[in-house]
Amino acid sequence: MPQKNFDEIRELDLFSKLKDESFSKLMRGAYFKQFPPQIELIDEGDSADFLHILTSGAVELFSRWENRETTLATVFPISTFILAATMTDLAYLMSARTLEKSQIILIPSEDVRAVFSEDRDFANAIVLELARCYRGVVRTTKNLKLRSASERLANHLLVLHKRMDRRNSLTLPYEKRRLASYLGMTAENLSRTFTLLAENGVEVHGKEVVISDLGKLEAFARPTSLIDG
Amino acid sequence: MPQKNFDEIRELDLFSKLKDESFSKLMRGAYFKQFPPQIELIDEGDSADFLHILTSGAVELFSRWENRETTLATVFPISTFILAATMTDLAYLMSARTLEKSQIILIPSEDVRAVFSEDRDFANAIVLELARCYRGVVRTTKNLKLRSASERLANHLLVLHKRMDRRNSLTLPYEKRRLASYLGMTAENLSRTFTLLAENGVEVHGKEVVISDLGKLEAFARPTSLIDG
DNA sequence: CAAACTAATTGATAAACATCAATTACAGTT
DNA sequence: AACTGTAATTGATGTTTATCAATTAGTTTG
Known part of the structure; x- marks a missing residue:
């Protein structure tokens, strides 16, 4: 060993x-x-x-x-x-x-x-x-129980962002279908939710996620330490 | 003291x-x-x-x-x-x-x-x-994540039934709106789900729940020890 | 016991989300 | 680079669940 x-x-x-x-x-x-x-x-x-x-x-x-x-x-x-x-x-x-x-x-x-x-x-x-x-x-x-699918995704992106040293660009560390399952939605719904978030400061290209407007994303996600740590 | x-x-x-x-x-x-x-x-x-x-x-x-x-x-x-x-x-x-x-x-x-x-x-x-x-x-x-609202209710009734010494009649130990919230649904949806369960061996009168056909309820609920204990 | 309040139910409608099918993008293999 | 298999996306549609409004049932209180 x-x-x-x-x-x-x-x-x-x-x-x-x-x-x-x-x-x-x-x-x-x-x-x-x-x-x-x-x-x-x-x-x-x-x-x-x-x-x-x-x-x-x-x-x-x-x-x-x-x-x-x-x-x-x-x-x-x-x-x-x-x-x-x-x-x-x-x-x-x-x-x-x-x-x-x-x-x-x-x-x-x-x-x-x-x-x-x-x-x-x-x-x-x-x-x-x-x-x-x-x-x-x-x-x-x-x-x-308290959040919709799109709110869960938005907050998850903020958690990843924080974990990645607050860089505005990050790579999803897993496949999207697994992310979808983790967040409690289907892969199709995740895909559509990503397009929804385009209007809230998020750009996605494959596994690359760019947070182009952190303020907008936060306003949409309304994170709290009592859920998101 | x-x-x-x-x-x-x-x-x-x-x-x-x-x-x-x-x-x-x-x-x-x-x-x-x-x-x-x-x-x-x-x-x-x-x-x-x-x-x-x-x-x-x-x-x-x-x-x-x-x-x-x-x-x-x-x-x-x-x-x-x-x-x-x-x-x-x-x-x-x-x-x-x-x-x-x-x-x-x-x-x-x-x-x-x-x-x-x-x-x-x-x-x-x-x-x-x-x-x-x-x-x-x-x-x-x-x-x-794995069950629909009606499946959650059906299984919860089975858990209560077991806890109440397997009597076929039991009293809900909380208000229905709290049960609904606990199960992750609205009170309205709980109400409708109870009427749905009428066809699956469950009768409700106020807080009294009678399990008239345990077999049917179990067939609908498909309980497992890995979720329901 | 009636009044007043709250909970529960019911109906109508809307929103959220899932499913199915078809296509496109991507990754790994030869 | 073409082939193959899987993942991701998109569109059309259906189901589930929430919301809003109105009514009924049930409790509490004076």
């Missing part, structure tokens, strides 16, 4: 304050796997045997019901995913698939729970991470 | 395995307050100074954005609410109001965090509770 990746994940909020002993205990039982694109890593309903850490590539969390499917999140390096199922030893509620070739570290859930009980700093980090995830999903719910 | 309520909340999952010492530490700084109906307890954005425990009455968690409002949850005794904000020392993401006359115990967030660091069993309980809440909101998101 390459040392490089150990150093990387050691930096994660979840592990940074960990005793070396605890960290080794976690890594001792860990698998380090490489996956090609479009591999289904997790099928919702499976038992949560491993905590997953994505160190390179990209992973989509999604869910299916009655031949419908929706994207719940896109995970980029370096992040953990499905921590809650790991901690409660319950079935995964989301499925996961790689979007690109991805490197993933798999830590047995038992080990995570064991170190959680032994190491106070780890327990603290886990709670903060869980609370952060929880608050993220609460924001998502508010977004879905 | 009446002893009666201490005994009650001692039974909560969150406190049941707690050392007596830790429990007293939490209760030492706690306020015990009675509120009339329709009092706004929390305004989203406020700092999370207290963990709330509802011991009698009912509380609605809701959120507002741009003169729209949506119900996120209804809390019944005995439950805690807004644990995540308490643990992270961040602003509340939801507002809260009493629906009825309610008794609420307020524990200073600092005390909760202090006992969390000292008492391993409490830390465990907190993590399980947070994970449970998180998974609850993930289910909500899946419900909203």
Whole structure:
């Protein structure tokens, strides 16, 4: 198992304050796997045997019901995913698939729970991470219930803009159909919503989005920290 | 502060395995307050100074954005609410109001965090509770994104039915307009959806709901444990 | 118990959004 | 560069859901 990746994940909020002993205990039982694109890593309903850490590539969390499917999140390096199922030893509620070739570290859930009980700093980090995830999903719910599709898109663009160091030009980090699913609309509707936003300070060329009039976009989106962070 | 309520909340999952010492530490700084109906307890954005425990009455968690409002949850005794904000020392993401006359115990967030660091069993309980809440909101998101309004109503009735000991007759524990808001639809649409469900084994008279044909309702709702628990 | 208020329902209409089909754009392969 | 498969867009249409207005039912209050 390459040392490089150990150093990387050691930096994660979840592990940074960990005793070396605890960290080794976690890594001792860990698998380090490489996956090609479009591999289904997790099928919702499976038992949560491993905590997953994505160190390179990209992973989509999604869910299916009655031949419908929706994207719940896109995970980029370096992040953990499905921590809650790991901690409660319950079935995964989301499925996961790689979007690109991805490197993933798999830590047995038992080990995570064991170190959680032994190491106070780890327990603290886990709670903060869980609370952060929880608050993220609460924001998502508010977004879905309080806003229309075009408002969700506008605000999402503002979030990306902020994340991209407030540059007025940005590249969508995923396919449009996945963005549409994430925002709770169809790809067709997303496309039409983009043309609507042309009158509100947004220009789109393929995956390139230019925010030509930030003021207009903000006036349309009316972002709030209580939804958009 | 009446002893009666201490005994009650001692039974909560969150406190049941707690050392007596830790429990007293939490209760030492706690306020015990009675509120009339329709009092706004929390305004989203406020700092999370207290963990709330509802011991009698009912509380609605809701959120507002741009003169729209949506119900996120209804809390019944005995439950805690807004644990995540308490643990992270961040602003509340939801507002809260009493629906009825309610008794609420307020524990200073600092005390909760202090006992969390000292008492391993409490830390465990907190993590399980947070994970449970998180998974609850993930289910909500899946419900909203994967199902139509009528499917959400049908499944919600099945959840209530199960909770009410599987009796074929049940009383809605909240007003219909709140149910509508919770399910992400208007009151008018809820009303029409109830008439639609008449052909699928459901009879409604005011707040009384009779499930006259469970098989039909289930065939329509297609419940799954991965959304409905 | 009537008055006054609020919630729930119903009908008519409009807006938002999805679906289906057809085309265009793009990316990867040979 | 032509071929192939997938993604994105566009147009036509249909469904779902919201809005507005009016009425009815149900609760609370004096």
